[in-house]
Amino acid sequence: MCGIVGAIAQRNITPILLEGLRRLEYRGYDSAGVAVMPSDHHILRVRATGKVAELESALTDNPANGHLGIAHTRWATHGKPAEHNAHPHVSDRLAIVHNGIIENHSALRSRLVEQGFVFSSETDTEVIAHLVAWHYRLTGDLLAAFRAALNELHGAYALALVHEDEPDTLYCARMGSPLVIGEGSGENYLASDPLALLQVTDRFRYLEEGDHARLTLDGCEIWDARGEAVQRPALRYEHAALSLDKGEYRHYMLKEIFEQPGAINDTLAGTLGTDHVLTAILGPDAEARLGNIEHIHIVACGTSYHAGLVARYWIEGQVGIPCQVEVASEYRYRTVAVPANTLLITISQSGETADTLAALRFAAKGGYLATLAICNVAGSSLVREADWRLLTHAGPEIGVASTKAFTTQLVALLWLTTALLQSRSGNQAQVAANVAALRQLPELISRALELEPQITRLAERFANKHHTLFLGRGPHYPIAMEGALKLKEISYIHAEAYAAGELKHGPLALVDENMPVVSVAPSDSLLEKLRSNLEEVRARGGELITFACESIDQEGASPQDTLSLPEVADVISPVLYTIPLQMLSYHVALVKGTDVDKPRNLAKSVTVE
Template sequence: MCGIVGAIAQRNITPILLEGLRRLEYRGYDSAGVAVMTAARQIQRVRATGKVAELEEALRTDPATGAMGIAHTRWATHGKPAERNAHPHVSDGLAIVHNGIIENHSALRSRLSDMGYMFTSETDTEVVAHLIAAHYRQSGSVLTAFRAALKELHGAYALALVHEDEPDTLYCARMGSPLVIGVGCEEHYLASDPLALLQVTDRFRYLEEGDHAQLTCDGCSIWDARDQIVERPVQQYEHAALSMDKGEYRHYMLKEIFEQPQAIADTLTGTLGDNHVLTAILGPDAESRLADVRHIHIVACGTSFHAGLVARYWIESQVGLPCQVEVASEYRYRTVVVPDNTLLITISQSGETADTLAALRFARNEGYLATLAICNVAGSSLVREADWRLLTHAGPEIGVASTKAFTTQLVALLWLTTALLQVRGKAPEQVARNVSALRSLPGVIGEALTLEPAITRLAERFANKHHALFLGRGPHYPIAMEGALKLKEISYIHAEAYAAGELKHGPLALVDEDMPVVSVAPSDSLLEKLKSNLEEVRARGGQLITFACESIKQDGDQPDTIALPQVDEVISPVLYTIPLQLLSYHVALVKGTDVDKPRNLAKSVTVE
């Protein structure tokens, strides 16, 4: 993901910009650059491909010093990694940096070319630079030109702008991509992530959707999307909340469970339009080639494998493409038949999982249309080696048992399902419905987390148990598998998951009064079938624990049922993951195990 840093002060800000870029290196990038307003009131731009270290070396050769400037790390979307495509981009005395996707860049490029503007890059960002310059020719006001250009942009963006005619003013705007303003002593800063600025300030104004701002050493003016002046309060950065510290939580795992609303929101940032998804974020040429995909292969391990299984239901039911999901450790050692135009998707939290990485490397010579990595670590081997990448933004996950990494993987996979549907130009109503459902997820997950007290009480029932069954149907069968995995990982209770319809084909023999049976029962087309399966358990004295949209009414004794919010069916697998995570956590507490570091397991499996 791209990173933005900017500063205006009464000292040389180049070291601030470079340190900010270094602090954003975790996002992953392929080039970097700065644009500094010199004492001569001219913009000096220095860019380099590769790491920030290469940019620093370029600055030693061509020093750039000044009291105002902007900087950027770029992950290629429009245009391959090359210095000509690196930010900042310039036009007629101005320079800009940009995160996000400008969807209507082609039409704007054509119009600006007709006006005589020459393009030296393949990026959508250079289009924005020329567009602002064109409006400045007409108005003679940087603020007026900036506003006029913003109103023409469709898509997602965070922008920072400097202009030689206003050498003491820094401009910025956000729509769909994050941007914060740092407040110093007679200094102001901006960044796409507050972490980039913690070396100079811990006070921030958080811009909201559609905001644009004007920064000087002395002050900060912010306007909303209607050009109305607004006040965004200064907030102290809560270091503990986003650090490696557990904070108020007893374990990292619980902290990470409760971080999921924010992690999901961060993963979706900059990926959604009004009623569509922004497909260009996948990387160079992905948007045009997605329409050519005719088959999907998903390869992953453990929890990530379960995410892939859920995605198979989404992809086949909505897009109509055949989807095959395999465990990476098996995939890499068999003869694989790859139909024409098959997309390979690899999923990994760390991006260093040995089997998944080996599977990606194995696949290079198997004739795939393209490879896509879904991963939480931008600079990981998996992300670097795949053709395309879709980053989750779960942040550091310390607990061995994956929680927020899993739900953000599901979010990324639903986004990808929607992209595959969208590029085919069919079912726009389903695309819009998916986008709406994705937007609702952070709030819905927040509601589910309020169920923790009730789940804590249920966990007591596992104190003396050694076995458990988990049941689900449809896309909730993989969620049941994930619930069983979580329970066995951290409580050491033997747990297995079954498609509920398979009970009568063997597992029912295990059910008695000493066997907890956990079921996932959303209100969907399979609910009545599931009720029949639960009756089979109840008739044999099994201890039913049911997570349902509404109470399942049965004759005789009622099972223990916890009701979850009613949501769109497409996102219910994400929602129903939450109570299973909480259940496994609290059962582990009852059992007295090491929740964050369960025996025999490692966070990142980097060996075969």
């Protein structure tokens, strides 16, 4: 969602700020701005609605250069997208940028108005600027004023602040929203995402909940929520060497679709033995602790939630452990019954998803046996706060619609299923079969990617369509849900997914020649049941499109309506059938002419509720 970049150096940092904002564009935003400190120590602020390119144009007309500064991309929460609501916000010679939501902003605003402060925006962020300014009037000490203001804020925030009275200092803080400090040579930076700073550094200090810090040319000082000095280790960003360019691809999403064989290889690297999984990656006593698990709760949002739904079929079907899967935004607001010896699994691409993080923190008080995070970002809050972690090693994912993050989550969850089965000295033949299937996945996905020319032609049939149904059965029902989500995210076609057996319980009323029905038809034990569901669609004149196993005899189906995938082991079939649905969504979006990588109203990392 919103993005923050800050820097202090002995050179002009405006190009660093702008490049950082460009690298954060994938997160979704509606306006952008910078505030920099030139040599005369008077803050220069420039803001613009729209893309970062509009801010660059504004800076051409009103240059703002300096050695200290902050920048921001805003995704509107409080107040409409408009220049007066764009960050940075200013008050009494200070400027501030903010990610997150301040829940008590209305009460603070009323109090500050009584103190004589005038508001020029509808945002909760301007409240913070005036609050720090008010405490500074009282104390004359900027660090003390910053701390006093932080103590009054309720909600989530990542903050960066500069003040004309301290022209060589950059202040920052985090609570519920990510913020990292980047180390350079004689200069220092901060950002809400390490990707923003990879052009200048690959070494980062990840601030913990409640931390606040002061950056100068010489280094940084960090304090925890109690005001005690702490050290946060400098870590090298593992994906720093990966290119963030689209290369030969038209869009990041297409590049990331084609990166999936490599991403799965990287996720599995060092995790598989010849016929077993290497549970030691979870810790030296992992196998014994896995054997004690009697229940599993999986909590996630969006695409990650769909990965959890697939995992439920694997875990209950192979291991026999009851598995409950919930949307994090609902889970965190209800009373949860936690059976003895329950493992909580949280899944997130970024590791900063607000609702999923809140669920993990709730679990710390909820009597769980242990918590496990499945995530793509090693230094994220989710990874740092969980007892165990499984990293997916998908690399940077820039396209808002998740592709390789989803399939690597599925791979991690199948690995975990296999580890649970192995820990119980259960069906070791199934353990070996799972390992063999996982090893085959990269090559099988490469074969599925060869369907692109056929899918490109198929996508043209959606040019004038406004609604689509997706059908699947068993573990392929969540894959149908993911296919529907992808199509609606980037093509803006209304799409719904149903368990195919539910078709006759209502959705069949929608089926006619104008309603494409996309089905996933692997060769598994539910195939004959699915065939009868598809015949219901054909009988009503529906436009049926089927992704099917190449060994299936498609009676009555037109070759133009059926695309064949390799025959694979049932356990990895959901991963394989994800690929053509991603590709279909991408090419339909091209036909529709939408912004594939940055669909309207959406953000990559949802760090607010």
